[in-house]
Amino acid sequence: MEIRELEKKANDVRLRLIEAVHSAKCGHPGGALSSADIITYLYFQEMNIDPKNPDKDDRDRFVLSKGHSAPALYAALAYRGYFPVEDLISLRHTGSYLQGHPDMKQTPGIDMSTGSLGQGISAACGMAVGLRHKGYSSRVFCLMGDGELEEGEAWEAFMFAGYRKLDNLIVIVDNNDLQIDGHLDEVCSPYPLVEKFEAFNFNVLTVDGNDMAAVADVFEKAKGLSGKPVAIIAKTVKGKGVSFMENDASWHGKAPNDEEFEVAMQDLERLGEKIG
Amino acid sequence: MTKNSKWRCRIWKGWAKKLDNTKKIATRESYGKTLLELGREHEDIMVLDADLAASTKTSVFRKEFPDRHINCGIAESNMMGVAAGLATCGFVPFVSSFAMFATARPYEQIRNSIAYPHLNVKICASHAGLSVGEDGATHQCIEDIALMNFMPGMTVISPSDDIEACAAVRAAYAIKGPVYMRLGRLAVPVINTDPSYKFELGKGVKLRDGSDVTLIATGLEVAYAVEAAEMLKAAGISASVINIHTIKPIDRDIIVSEAAKTSKIVTIEEHSTMGGLGSSVADVLCEEGTGARLLKIGVDNCFGESGPALELLHKFGLDAEGITASVRKWLGK
Numbered sequence: 001m002e003i004r005e006l007e008k009k010a011n012d013v014r015l016r017l018i019e020a021v022h023s024a025k026c027g028h029p030g031g032a033l034s035s036a037d038i039i040t041y042l043y044f045q046e047m048n049i050d051p052k053n054p055d056k057d058d059r060d061r062f063v064l065s066k067g068h069s070a071p072a073l074y075a076a077l078a079y080r081g082y083f084p085v086e087d088l089i090s091l092r093h094t095g096s097y098l099q100g101h102p103d104m105k106q107t108p109g110i111d112m113s114t115g116s117l118g119q120g121i122s123a124a125c126g127m128a129v130g131l132r133h134k135g136y137s138s139r140v141f142c143l144m145g146d147g148e149l150e151e152g153e154a155w156e157a158f159m160f161a162g163y164r165k166l167d168n169l170i171v172i173v174d175n176n177d178l179q180i181d182g183h184l185d186e187v188c189s190p191y192p193l194v195e196k197f198e199a200f201n202f203n204v205l206t207v208d209g210n211d212m213a214a215v216a217d218v219f220e221k222a223k224g225l226s227g228k229p230v231a232i233i234a235k236t237v238k239g240k241g242v243s244f245m246e247n248d249a250s251w252h253g254k255a256p257n258d259e260e261f262e263v264a265m266q267d268l269e270r271l272g273e274k275i276g
Numbered sequence: 277m278t279k280n281s282k283w284r285c286r287i288w289k290g291w292a293k294k295l296d297n298t299k300k301i302a303t304r305e306s307y308g309k310t311l312l313e314l315g316r317e318h319e320d321i322m323v324l325d326a327d328l329a330a331s332t333k334t335s336v337f338r339k340e341f342p343d344r345h346i347n348c349g350i351a352e353s354n355m356m357g358v359a360a361g362l363a364t365c366g367f368v369p370f371v372s373s374f375a376m377f378a379t380a381r382p383y384e385q386i387r388n389s390i391a392y393p394h395l396n397v398k399i400c401a402s403h404a405g406l407s408v409g410e411d412g413a414t415h416q417c418i419e420d421i422a423l424m425n426f427m428p429g430m431t432v433i434s435p436s437d438d439i440e441a442c443a444a445v446r447a448a449y450a451i452k453g454p455v456y457m458r459l460g461r462l463a464v465p466v467i468n469t470d471p472s473y474k475f476e477l478g479k480g481v482k483l484r485d486g487s488d489v490t491l492i493a494t495g496l497e498v499a500y501a502v503e504a505a506e507m508l509k510a511a512g513i514s515a516s517v518i519n520i521h522t523i524k525p526i527d528r529d530i531i532v533s534e535a536a537k538t539s540k541i542v543t544i545e546e547h548s549t550m551g552g553l554g555s556s557v558a559d560v561l562c563e564e565g566t567g568a569r570l571l572k573i574g575v576d577n578c579f580g581e582s583g584p585a586l587e588l589l590h591k592f593g594l595d596a597e598g599i600t601a602s603v604r605k606w607l608g609k
Binding site: 057061063103104105111112113115116118119120121122123124125126127128129130131133134152153156157159160163 | 322343344346348349351353354355356357358359360361362363364365366367369384385388389392393394
C-alpha cells in the first residue's frame with residue numbers, strides 16, 4: 001500500500017473511533033488517536049494475517065497491551081474485513097461484541113484479551129516462545145503505553161524476552177508522554193526508555209509514530225535486526241488529529257459531547273481532504 | 277455436575293492398618309512423575325516454573341524435555357501471562373510454583389489473562405497449606421482454594437494422595453480450560469488403594485459409611501478424617517467419610533445425600549475456613565434446603581507459623597486427634 005493510502009486509512013480509523021467513542025458516551029480517545037497510525041500500518045501493511053482465516057496457526061500476532069486503545073484496533077479490524085464497519089458504533093453498548101477492552105472470545109481478529117496494564121506483553125512473550133518452538137517465522141507485535149511501563153510486570157516480561165533473545169517479538173511504545181494524571185514526568189517517570197530497553201537486551205529504534213513514512217521505515221529497519229527482541233519507541237501526540245484533544249491528558253478517558261464531536265469530525269475530515 | 281447423577285459408594289475396608297505404616301508420597305512427587313509421562317505422550321505440553329523446579333518436581337520433566345520447560349525466573353506475574361500466550365498458540369501449559377506464589381501473588385494475572393479468556397492453562401501449585409512447615413506463615417498458603425474458587429470457569433482440584441494426584445493431573449490435561457490443582461510438600465499416606473478406585477472429576481468419593489455424622493475432607497485431611505472416624509467409632513459415634521477432591525465443580529449430590537442421612541456435616545481442610553471446602557459445602561447445604569448443621573474445621577481466621585509439618589497440623593487441630601476432639605465437642609459426646 002502507498003504511504004498516502006495508509007495515511008488515508010489511518011484517518012478513516014480516527015474518524016470511526018471518534019464516532020464509536022461518541023456513541024458509547026465514554027471511552028479512551030486520546031491514546032487511540034495517538035496509536036492509530038501504527039495500528040493501521042501493522043494491519044494494512046506489515047502483518048501476515050488473513051481476515052478470511054483469522055485463526056491461521058502461523059499468522060503474525062498483535063497484542064494491544066494498552067487495551068484501552070481498543071477503539072483504534074476495532075476500527076482497523078473492521079476496515080480490514082474482520083467485521084462490519086457499521087458495528088463500530090456498538091462499542092461499549094450492552095450486548096455488543098466490542099467490549100470496552102479487547103476480548104478475544106468475542107471479537108473476531110483479537111489475538112489476546114487485554115486491558116489490565118502490563119499483562120499483554122507477558123502474553124506476547126508466551127506467543128513469541130510458542131511460535132518459535134513451532135518453527136514458524138511468525139512475529140508478535142505488542143503495542144504498549146508509555147505510562148503502562150510503570151507496571152512492574154512489563155519489566156519482568158522485558159527481562160524474559162531479552163534473556164530468551166525473542167527476536168520475533170516487536171514491542172512498540174506509544175510514547176505520547178501523557179497518562180491520566182498528567183505528564184509522565186509528573187507522575188512516576190519511566191524515562192529514559194532507550195537506555196532501559198538496551199539494558200534489558202533489546203534492539204531499540206525510535207520513530208515519529210504519527211509520520212506514516214517514518215513508521216514504514218522503522219518497521220523495515222526492524223526486519224533487518226536479529227538476535228534480540230526489538231523495542232520501537234514511537235514518539236506520538238495524544239489526541240492526534242483532533243485539535244482540542246491534542247496533548248491534553250484530560251482526553252485520556254472521556255468522550256466528546258455532541259458539539260465537541262462535530263468539531264472533531266470536521267477536524268478529521270479536513271485532514272482527510274488534505275491527504276487527498 | 278448434574279443434580280441427578282449417581283455418586284458411587286466406595287467403602288474402603290482395608291483401613292485396619294495404621295497410617296503410620298502405610299507408604300507415604302508427597303503429591304508434588306506424583307505431579308512430577310505424571311507430568312513426565314504426559315510429556316512423552318503429548319507434544320503440546322509446556323511446563324513453566326519460577327525458579328522452583330526442584331521443589332515443584334517439574335525438574336524431572338525439564339531433564340527429559342529441556343526445550344519444553346520454561347524457567348521464567350522469580351517473576352510469577354509474567355509467568356502466568358507467558359502461559360496464557362502459549363495457550364493461545366495451542367499449547368497446554370502446566371504452570372508451577374508454591375501455592376502462595378502461584379495464586380495469591382499473580383491473582384489478577386490469572387483472572388484477566390487466563391480465566392477471563394478461559395485459556396487452557398493448568399496451574400499446579402505445590403507447598404499448599406500449613407504442611408509447608410518450617411518456612412512459616414509467609415509460605416503457607418491457606419487461601420489458594422478460595423482465591424481460585426472465585427474465578428469463573430476455573431476447575432479446582434485438591435487430591436488426597438499419590439494415586440489421586442496422578443489421576444488428577446491426567447484429568448486436568450484431558451479437560452479444556454483453566455485448572456487449579458493444589459499439591460503438597462509433605463509426604464502423605466497412600467490411601468486410595470482400592471483396586472476399583474477411579475478418579476472422576478467432580479465426583480466425591482465415599483470412603484466410609486456412618487449414620488451419626490459425615491466428615492467431608494479434602495487433600496491430606498482425607499487420611500486424617502478416616503483415622504478420626506475410627507477414633508469416633510471407639511467413642512460410639514458412627515461417621516461417614518467423604519473425600520472431595522474436586523472442590524469446583526463440587527459434587528452436590530453426595531453432600532445432599534449425606535445431609536439427608538446424618539444431618540450433621542463436618543468439613544475438614546488444611547485451608548482457611550472461609551472460601552474453601554467448608555464454604556462450598558455450606559453453600560450446597562443451604563441452597564438445597566437440607567437443614568443440616570455444619571462444623572467447619574480448618575485454619576480459622578489466622579495465619580500459620582513455623583514448625584515441623586506434623587506438629588503444626590496437631591497444634592491447629594487438623595490431625596486425627598484434633599478432628600476427633602472438635603467433632604466430639606460439637607456433638608456433645
